[in-house]
Amino acid sequence: MAEAMKIRADMVGTLAKVKCIINHPMETGLRKDKTGQAIRAHYITHVGASLNGVSVMDGQVGSGLSRNPFLMLWIQGAKSGDTINVNWVDNTGDHNSAETVIA
Amino acid sequence: MNKTRRKLLIGAGAAGAFTIATAAGLTQSGAAHASGSTANDFGVNDFETMLNDLGGVNAQSSNGINITVPDVAEQGAIVPIEIYSQIPGSESIAILVEKNAIPVVARFEFKNGGVARVATRIKLAESSPVHVVVRAAGKHYRATKFVKAVIGGCGDEDFGSAMKSNSKT
Numbered sequence: 001m002a003e004a005m006k007i008r009a010d011m012v013g014t015l016a017k018v019k020c021i022i023n024h025p026m027e028t029g030l031r032k033d034k035t036g037q038a039i040r041a042h043y044i045t046h047v048g049a050s051l052n053g054v055s056v057m058d059g060q061v062g063s064g065l066s067r068n069p070f071l072m073l074w075i076q077g078a079k080s081g082d083t084i085n086v087n088w089v090d091n092t093g094d095h096n097s098a099e100t101v102i103a
Numbered sequence: 104m105n106k107t108r109r110k111l112l113i114g115a116g117a118a119g120a121f122t123i124a125t126a127a128g129l130t131q132s133g134a135a136h137a138s139g140s141t142a143n144d145f146g147v148n149d150f151e152t153m154l155n156d157l158g159g160v161n162a163q164s165s166n167g168i169n170i171t172v173p174d175v176a177e178q179g180a181i182v183p184i185e186i187y188s189q190i191p192g193s194e195s196i197a198i199l200v201e202k203n204a205i206p207v208v209a210r211f212e213f214k215n216g217g218v219a220r221v222a223t224r225i226k227l228a229e230s231s232p233v234h235v236v237v238r239a240a241g242k243h244y245r246a247t248k249f250v251k252a253v254i255g256g257c258g259d260e261d262f263g264s265a266m267k268s269n270s271k272t
Binding site: 057066071076 | 180181182183185198200203204205206207208209210211212213214215216218219220221222223224225226
């Protein structure tokens with residue numbers, strides 16, 4: 001099971017600003033360990049964000065994102081009290097999501 | 104299959120298409136994982152082909168795309184980047200690092216009030232131009248910034264220790 005995510009959303013002017021950190025190794029499959037064995041690829045393939053259940057962002061991502069990916073998004077037409085959800089799926093089928101209410 | 108899937112994503116961006124793509128992605132990358140091969144959900148690893156597939160080859164260069172990224176990245180593994188497209192009707196942002204083994208880092212689609220602005224952290228294998236391709240109202244725009252990496256962030260076995268020694272200094 002995936003580790004917990006961190007998510008936070010605030011209103012900045014008329015926009016909602018969402019910050020999110022996903023705990024994930026983001027292994028490219030190119031790195032080798034000390035014995036010369038390739039470390040298996042393990043990275044996030046999709047991230048998505050939704051506002052009150054309506055998708056606002058779909059992202060196809062690859063192993064080029066840093067380990068423990070950080071993501072910051074801005075959403076128009078949101079208001080304090082709305083629910084933001086960020087979810088991801090990785091190449092092993094593992095997935096997780098986190099939800100927060102805009103402060 | 105991969106190529107079809109990517110075209111599907113680029114062309115449609117519809118919720119339905121995305122679901123199919125996700126399912127396809129899972130089976131494909133699951134196989135890649137099992138065989139221990141270098142996984143890549145964007146299909147090919149060739150930069151020019153990827154740029155072409157994302158519509159970046161004939162894209163107009165634009166000043167409406169703001170890329171905030173350090174000129175010199177001390178750690179190639181963690182390079183903060185923020186992209187803000189001020190082009191009206193911006194629908195998607197794609198990030199490509201030319202010199203990475205897998206050049207496409209991410210492609211984000213925005214809709215229903217999602218602003219075409221994203222901040223994240225990317226890996227740089229070595230000093231490389233970072234290209235951003237934005238699709239706005241069916242047209243493609245492109246902006247590029249060169250980032251110098253002091254320590255590369257991919258494939259380095261001793262990267263962990265390098266990171267520690269670097270943080271002490």
